[in-house]
Amino acid sequence: MIPGLERVLLGGRFPFPTDIVRLRTADGVEITAYHHRGGREAAVVMAHSLGSCAHRRSLGRLADSLRPVADPLLVDLRGHGASDGVVDGLEWLDLSACAAYATDCGYRRVHVVGFSLGALAALKLAAEERGAASVTAISPLGPRETLNRAVMLYGSWVGRLATRLHGGRLARPGQARGSDFPLGQELAPAVAPMPLLVIGTERDFLFTNRDAEAVYAAAREPKALLLLPGRRHGPLVLEGFERRVTEAILGHITSVENACQTVH
Secondary structure, three states, X not given: OOOOHHHHHOOOOOOXXXXXXXXXXXXXXXXXXXXXXXXXXXXXXXXXXXXXXXXXXXXXXXXXXXXXXXXXXXXXXXXXXXOOXXXXXXXXXXXXXXXXXXHHOOOOEEEEEEEOHXXXXXXXXXXHHOOOOEEEEEOOOOOHHHHHHHHHHHHOHHXXXXXXXXXXXXXXXXXXXXXXXXXXXXXXXXXXXXXXXEEEEOOOOOOOOOHHHHHHHHOOOOEEEEEEOOOOOOHHHXXXXXXXXXXXXXXXXXXXXXXXXXXX
16 A cells, blocks of 8 residues: 555545545655546646645545536645655645646646645646636645745644644645745736636635635736635635536536637
8 A cells, every 4th residue: 555545535435436646746755546447538736735735625626516517636735645755835736747647638628626735736737838728726725825824824833733633634735834845826818718716715814815705816828716705715615616616616616617618
């Protein structure tokens, strides 16, 4: 068994069969991903939040709902779950390795969905490699003060305990600082012309900033914003508004897939 895999399996199995895949990133980190081979033309790479893992039950349910349009490929980001490495601001390279793997498997399009830290990685991947068919960013971290606070909170025992109580994993933070991470507002304009969906709540229980709105405002068309009531962050947005968030993401990806089918 892959080292650490027995720990992540305690978080719950996926509601569909997966292959366990070990990938090496461009900077040499070995990561673990979970691939469902459903025979679709498109894949959807899903990236969890800081301190969580691919086996969070709500992510599995979301991935299951997306299977009619894209085969899920869920990843344990570096320093999380069964992946090696530490949290260091280069999580987008994990998504890059997943996208390259999906392309090698024969998928014609790769969609990317990320939560919080995973949303930053998704935006950075789209900005750097320009290869995503669509991007969905849930609770993207926008301005620098938000990133600084996120890393500070996670590095504290209170933040790490809260993460564990919410079903996350105690990732290895290394020496990460807020300055190591890209800014959501700076990345957002470079996503176009790839369709971008930003999802967040009116306020965030972790941060006072309206980060989702700020990232959306900085982005170029085509873009869409789903702003929900309350003060939830990251996967808690999904878990609090599961039907609305799932329908929005499914509609976002489906519209791109339908457009591609029409062209072909």
